[in-house]
Amino acid sequence: MSGFIPIVEGWRPDLAGREGLPVTIVHGRRDPIMEIGFARRAKDALEGGGLDVTYHETDAAHHVEPRLIPELQQWVADRVPARTA
Numbered sequence: 001m002s003g004f005i006p007i008v009e010g011w012r013p014d015l016a017g018r019e020g021l022p023v024t025i026v027h028g029r030r031d032p033i034m035e036i037g038f039a040r041r042a043k044d045a046l047e048g049g050g051l052d053v054t055y056h057e058t059d060a061a062h063h064v065e066p067r068l069i070p071e072l073q074q075w076v077a078d079r080v081p082a083r084t085a
Contacts, residue, residue, distance in 0.1 A: 003027045003039035003055075005046075015049030022052045022079050026068060028060030 003025030005013055023046055027039030036057065043055045054075060058065050064072070 003042045004034055005038075005042045013045070013049075015046070015051065019050035020052050022054070022075075024054040024056070024072065024075055026056045026058065026064055026072070028058050028062065028065075030059060030061045033062045 004027075025039055025043055025046075027034075027036060029036045039055075039057065043053055046053050056068060056071075058068070
């Protein structure tokens with residue numbers, strides 16, 4: 001759940017027409033793989049594009065803190081309709 005937008009020469013994310021799209025970003029300030037600035041820039045870019053960003057910055061490293069799992073499950077449940085068998 002690391003929050004980042006790839007940095008590739010000549011490529012930019014196409015955010016047009018995605019206004020209001022719900023996005024969640026979870027990123028740890030102690031992540032040794034992708035520093036927290038990637039998540040902060042992604043948040044700013046997505047919000048600037050009109051997306052509905054839920055942002056969690058934690059003291060974790062390169063993992064999702066278990067205490068956030070119920071909140072993330074609820075975030076998904078609130079946005080994805082339940083399917084009946």
